[in-house]
Amino acid sequence: SDSAIGIHDLSFATTGFVLPHTALAEHNGTDIGKYHVGIGQHSMSVAGADEDIVTMGAAAAAPIISRHGADQIRTLVFATESSIDQAKSAGVYVHSLLGLPSATRVVELKQACYGATAALQFAIGLVHRDPAQRVLVIASDISKYELDSPGEATQGAAAVAMLVTADPALVRIEEPSGLFTADVMDFWRPNYRDAALVDGQESITAYLQAVEGTWKDYQEQGGRSLEEFSAFCYHQPFTKMAHKAHRHLLNTCGYDTDESDIKRAIGQTTACNTVVGNSYTASVYLALAALLDHADDLSGRPVGFLSYGSGSVAEFFAGTVVPGYRAHLRTEAHREAIEGRRLLDYAAYRELHEWSFPTDGGDHPTPAQTTGPFRLAALRGHKRIYERR
Numbered sequence: 001s002d003s004a005i006g007i008h009d010l011s012f013a014t015t016g017f018v019l020p021h022t023a024l025a026e027h028n029g030t031d032i033g034k035y036h037v038g039i040g041q042h043s044m045s046v047a048g049a050d051e052d053i054v055t056m057g058a059a060a061a062a063p064i065i066s067r068h069g070a071d072q073i074r075t076l077v078f079a080t081e082s083s084i085d086q087a088k089s090a091g092v093y094v095h096s097l098l099g100l101p102s103a104t105r106v107v108e109l110k111q112a113c114y115g116a117t118a119a120l121q122f123a124i125g126l127v128h129r130d131p132a133q134r135v136l137v138i139a140s141d142i143s144k145y146e147l148d149s150p151g152e153a154t155q156g157a158a159a160v161a162m163l164v165t166a167d168p169a170l171v172r173i174e175e176p177s178g179l180f181t182a183d184v185m186d187f188w189r190p191n192y193r194d195a196a197l198v199d200g201q202e203s204i205t206a207y208l209q210a211v212e213g214t215w216k217d218y219q220e221q222g223g224r225s226l227e228e229f230s231a232f233c234y235h236q237p238f239t240k241m242a243h244k245a246h247r248h249l250l251n252t253c254g255y256d257t258d259e260s261d262i263k264r265a266i267g268q269t270t271a272c273n274t275v276v277g278n279s280y281t282a283s284v285y286l287a288l289a290a291l292l293d294h295a296d297d298l299s300g301r302p303v304g305f306l307s308y309g310s311g312s313v314a315e316f317f318a319g320t321v322v323p324g325y326r327a328h329l330r331t332e333a334h335r336e337a338i339e340g341r342r343l344l345d346y347a348a349y350r351e352l353h354e355w356s357f358p359t360d361g362g363d364h365p366t367p368a369q370t371t372g373p374f375r376l377a378a379l380r381g382h383k384r385i386y387e388r389r
């Protein structure tokens with residue numbers, strides 16, 4: 001059934017630096033075909049020393065606040081799996097940087113890459129209860145694996161901010177959802193590590209099992225049939241994963257598949273993720289940004305969303321693109337965010353990868369590197385100090 005609640009505005013931001021996969025391939029002797037074709041990645045966003053999930057999240061949300069004001073925003077939900085504090089929500093720093101009213105509820109949510117979809121569903125629930133309320137959802141992550149590990153080529157970083165309202169201008173989110181949870185150890189990050197651990201092949205199997213599980217539940221809940229969808233936005237740890245997932249869905253529904261069917265269904269959704277890399281919670285909404293920015297007119301058309309978070313939790317749901325949506329897009333700003341990144345060579349990338357604050361609670365200013373609107377200026381007395389540039 002149609003819901004009149006959904007995504008009213010969507011804006012993304014990424015880091016100030018980019019490493020092309022050609023530089024990584026040259027360093028480790030990998031055939032570039034494995035990266036460009038095998039996993040479908042061309043470059044990855046890399047965070048400068050003064051950039052993190054807060055500076056990216058605030059940069060993504062700032063244009064939304066300038067366009068719509070902060071008046072009716074009474075809740076900010078921040079989804080991440082690369083959290084910077086075990087207690088305080090990253091959203092509180094963003095709330096401060098954006099100057100949001102004190103009469104706001106702020107919280108951080110976590111379930112690997114699935115967190116932003118939980119945030120979106122919570123936001124819809126709140127707006128359903130009070131249609132005058134607007135909820136700011138921010139998904140922000142830096143994906144980091146060990147140097148020279150198989151996961152390294154899938155690193156990336158980005159934040160997506162979404163304003164969730166009644167009578168949205170971009171996408172109406174529908175009921176029902178298909179849900180799936182399974183206790184698997186495919187990807188995790190213990191509290192004492194800043195790089196994730198992953199069982200690569202297990203994670204792909206777990207993802208595909210979740211696609212099947214969510215779709216089965218979505219059908220049982222009375223969801224749309226496969227043929228009704230114009231496009232599918234998948235969580236994209238690497239863009240080839242969206243191909244694998246869609247092929248699996250088509251096979252589950254009894255279709256033989258060729259690559260052109262898959263390209264038609266997901267082709268426009270990979271444009272950002274292939275140059276930004278894995279942005280974890282933001283990834284599936286980066287797929288939506290790419291679709292809206294680059295596809296032919298989708299007015300009135302249903303789009304399928306598959307949100308997957310390792311561990312694992314997944315949700316399949318539909319959204320209908322609102323007629324007239326194109327007047328509200330941020331295509332140019334999104335292009336600039338991607339094209340404005342500064343190119344790293346392998347040595348400079350490695351230095352950033354290895355950079356971290358000492359943990360002595362002293363005064364540790366960060367080098368001024370970001371070109372974004374906000375920066376992490378220092379760690380002082382164990383406190384993260386942010387500033388507007």
Ligand code: CAA
Pocket residue numbers: 031032033034035037038039113150151152153154186187198199200201203204207235236237238241278280308309310
């Ligand atoms: N030209 C073209 N293709 C090539 C090639 C070449 N020269 N060399 C290899 N390939 C292909 C391989 O055939 C393979 O394709 P298929 O999967 O279609 O068979 C692909 O390139 C990758 O090759 P490998 O499987 O040998 O690669 P790998 O073992 O080194 O690592 C990976 C792949 C497991 C995905 C690894 O990058 C990884 O661990 N990534 C992190 C985990 C991850 O992203 N998992 C995804 C699901 S979990 C999830 O979604 C949550 C999340 O965000 C983490």
